[in-house]
Amino acid sequence: xxxxxxxxxxxxxxxxxxxxxxxxxxxxxxxxxxxxxxxxxxxxxxxxxxxxxxxxxxxxxxxxxxxxxxxxxxxxxxxxxxxxxxxxxxxxxxxxxxxxxxxxxxxxxxxxxxxxxxxxxxxxxxxxxxxxxxxxxxxxxxxxxxxxxxxxxxxxxxxxxxxxxxxxxxxxxxxxxxxxxxxxxxxxxxxxxxxxxxxxxxxxxxxxxxxxxxxxxxxx
Amino acid sequence: xxxxxxxxxxxxxxxxxxxxxxxxxxxxxxxxxxxxxxxxxxxxxxxxxxxxxxxxxxxxxxxxxxxxxxxxxxxxxxxxxxxxxxxxxxxxxxxxxxxxxxxxxxxxxxxxxxxxxxxxxxxxxxxxxxxxxxxxxxxxxxxxxxxxxxxxxxxxxxxxxxxxxxxxxxxxxxxxxxxxxxxxxxxxxxxxxxxxxxxxxxxxxxxxxxxxxxxxxxxxxxxxxxxxxxxxxxxxxxxxxxxxxxxxxxxxxxxxxxxxxxxxxxxxxxxxxxxxxxxxxxxxxxxxxxxxxxxxxxxxxxxx
Numbered sequence: 001x002x003x004x005x006x007x008x009x010x011x012x013x014x015x016x017x018x019x020x021x022x023x024x025x026x027x028x029x030x031x032x033x034x035x036x037x038x039x040x041x042x043x044x045x046x047x048x049x050x051x052x053x054x055x056x057x058x059x060x061x062x063x064x065x066x067x068x069x070x071x072x073x074x075x076x077x078x079x080x081x082x083x084x085x086x087x088x089x090x091x092x093x094x095x096x097x098x099x100x101x102x103x104x105x106x107x108x109x110x111x112x113x114x115x116x117x118x119x120x121x122x123x124x125x126x127x128x129x130x131x132x133x134x135x136x137x138x139x140x141x142x143x144x145x146x147x148x149x150x151x152x153x154x155x156x157x158x159x160x161x162x163x164x165x166x167x168x169x170x171x172x173x174x175x176x177x178x179x180x181x182x183x184x185x186x187x188x189x190x191x192x193x194x195x196x197x198x199x200x201x202x203x204x205x206x207x208x209x210x211x212x213x214x215x216x217x218x219x220x
Numbered sequence: 221x222x223x224x225x226x227x228x229x230x231x232x233x234x235x236x237x238x239x240x241x242x243x244x245x246x247x248x249x250x251x252x253x254x255x256x257x258x259x260x261x262x263x264x265x266x267x268x269x270x271x272x273x274x275x276x277x278x279x280x281x282x283x284x285x286x287x288x289x290x291x292x293x294x295x296x297x298x299x300x301x302x303x304x305x306x307x308x309x310x311x312x313x314x315x316x317x318x319x320x321x322x323x324x325x326x327x328x329x330x331x332x333x334x335x336x337x338x339x340x341x342x343x344x345x346x347x348x349x350x351x352x353x354x355x356x357x358x359x360x361x362x363x364x365x366x367x368x369x370x371x372x373x374x375x376x377x378x379x380x381x382x383x384x385x386x387x388x389x390x391x392x393x394x395x396x397x398x399x400x401x402x403x404x405x406x407x408x409x410x411x412x413x414x415x416x417x418x419x420x421x422x423x424x425x426x427x428x429x430x431x432x433x434x435x436x437x438x439x440x441x442x443x444x445x446x447x448x449x450x451x452x453x454x455x456x457x458x459x460x461x462x463x464x465x466x467x468x469x470x471x472x473x474x475x476x477x478x479x480x481x482x483x484x485x486x487x488x489x490x491x492x493x494x495x496x497x498x499x500x501x502x503x504x505x506x507x508x509x510x511x512x513x514x515x516x517x518x519x520x521x522x523x524x
Contacts, residue, residue, distance in 0.1 A: 081442050117439035150437035154428045155451055155480045161435045191435045 020168065020183065021069050022089040023103060023127045023140045026061030031220040032179075033058055038213030040187055051211075057085075065091040076111065083111045087123075100128035100140075109146070122147045141169045144185075164188045166211075177219055185211035245446050248397070248426075249364035250325045251357040259285055259302065259358065264329040269501040272333050272509070276340050284309055290355060290375035292367065301360035301372050303379070304328050306339040307348030313384025316520065317348040318391045319414070321373055321398030327358030334395065337504055342517035347391075352376040366400070366446055370410075373401040377411040387413035391520055395420045396472060396500065399481075403450040407457045418462040418516065421472050421500055424451040424480040432476055451480045460489035462519045466498025466506065489524045 026032055039051025052075070059069035067089040076083035087107030095101040105125035112118040127142035144166040153159045170183035189208035254266045261283065284305045291298035307315060318338050322331040328351060335351045354372045355362030362368065380390065392414035394402025399422030406417045423429065426448040427440030440446075454461070463485075465478035472478065474494065482492055493515055498506035507515070 079443060111438075111442065113439065113442055117441045119436075119438060121436075148436050153431045153437040153476075154425060154440075155484070157476060157480070159437045164435065188435065 020125055020127060020140075020142060020144065020170065021057050021071060021085070021087065021105060021107075022059050022067050023129050023142070023170070023172070024101065024138065025063075025065055025067040025089050025091050025103065026059055026219070028061050028063045030061040031059065032217050033220075034179075034215055034217040036181070036213055036215030038183075038211060038215075040209035040211045059089075062088075081111055081113045083109070085109050085123075095129070095131055098130075100130050103127045103129070120149075122149070136174055138172050138174065139170070140172070141167070143167050161191060163190075165190065179217040179219065181213075181215040181217070183211075183213045183215075185213070187211050245366070245444050246364075248324060248366075248444075248446060249354075249356060251327070251354075251364055253326050254330070256327055256329055256358060259304070259327075260329055261285070261304065261332045264332060266329060267326075268330055268333050270333055270505050272336060276336055276509075278306055278336055278339055278345065282307055282345055288352065288375045288379055290362075290368070290372045292371040295371075299355050299360070299362040299368075299372075301352055301355055301362070301375060302328065302358055303350060303352040303376055304332075304335065305348060305350050306335060307345055309383060312348060312380060315348045315385075316346075316389045316391065317350060317380055317385055318393050318520075319373065319376060319380070319402075320349055320351045321369075321392070321394040321400075321402045322351055322353075323396035323398055328353050329358070331395075334504070337509060337513070338393065338516065341513050342521065346517075347520070350376050350380060366448065369397075369401040370404050373405055374410045377405065381411050385412065388415050390414045391416050391418065393418045393420070394422065397423065399423055399450055400448050403453050403457070403481075406459060407453045414459060416460045416462070416520065417457060418464065418519065419450075419478075419481065420464040420503055421466065421469055422450055422463070422478055422481045423448055423472055424477040425449040428476055428480065429472075432473055451484050454481050454485045457485060458487045460519070460522070460524045461485050461487060462491050462493070462516070464493045464495065464503055464507075464515075466495050466500060466503045468497055469500045471500035491519065 021034070034057040036055045037052060039053040041048055054074040055071050056074060057069055057071040059067050061067050069087055069089065071085040073083040085107050087105050089103055089105050091101060091103045093102040105127070107123040107125070109121040109123055123144065123146050125142055125144045127140050129138050129140035131138045146164040148159060148162045148164070150159050166185050166187050168183055168185040170181060173180040187209040191208060192206055286303055287300050288303050289298035290301045320335050320338060331351060335349050339345055339347070339349045341347055352372055352375065353360040354364055355368050356364035390412050392402045392406050394400070399419045402417060402419060403422070406414045425440070426444050426446040430438055430440040430443055463478060463482040465474045467474055482490065495503050495506045504512045
């Protein structure tokens, strides 16, 4: 039996279905709606494409250093699962010269299908960002960390992985009403990708997957 | 809220609701990755897992390609599927026969070397070998599904029964996806009750596959409605069980898939063959061929 090409494409990338929500907090009482598209690169019909994950996010600036947000993974919804994220962006450090601004995103990832099938994954992202070009752009890098809390998997076997980290870099183009974003991720480089049914395309050999995401944000 | 917004929201909701049951079940079936217009068996030049030399060749007069009508109890009409029998069809009433349930890819041509190899167990054409193309595979009509696997393999068993085979001389062999109908029809026999079962690189369950692919302890139902659960089903199997698995199987992991099935077997007689260095598709190569045939042959002959 060769690769079951698409079977679990969605699965490995459940933990990386969207770019980082808000690297920088919104202004106080500012609202924003973001739509992003992208995912892990996979082989599909002799082409290498990013998984077409669509995520919609709403954010609200509680104050100038704290933004609350909620996301809905539209692609998961298509599969009959309600996957949403609730979290905040908290800016810890202001940019100072070459020293970047630093923010964190504690997030609860909730996936619900029915009363017998639901999961919660805590996540915490740590981001460093640099404004430049008169704040018309900012570049960022960071690490997203997912945590699997279950100690057991099917048939009472030991759950092997509890920490899945994803380094990423991104660039945001800031305009008056709109932001445009592109982000690259190395998804779970600590996990072998040749033990699954998916033909991931990654320059990193037999571990992890490589993701590309684009997004746009409308600010109100 | 403006009317246009309400309309847009309604459309969005309707679309989501209408596609909300999209599942990944169909992707389990990789039928006809390499399409064929006719079965060529010995003359097939397409991709195969391994090739055999001429010493394993089968005389043409002992190869029968034919069609069967596969019809489930809940189906109004039958579906035409293809089958190949290696052996003398006039001796099925006295021969031992291996029902070979193939994997998820392609068709009979792809798995022909595997069936041919098994036809050399305990000597050339000592045992008959039957292999069917599940519906949607090769030139078989219809669409693959989990329930159709059982119906299609049972159609093969009905044919064997009609030729005089009894369960005592029926050996069930399932490779990879084929482990699903092999386990099901051994645990819950329909036309014939197999006397022994051999599983090569079996699936534990659809949920275990989801978890292997995600590295997370996700419920399988997030992505699939498949009910595949060999690991539970094998608990009810009492017939002798032989398990073969490559230690380097990166498709169906030996520990999270095969070993679970093996450990869950509660019957009185089981044996394991972990083949060092073998992956998913080359277990007989790494065994290697002769030792593979010796092991399978010994299991078939062994009195339990």
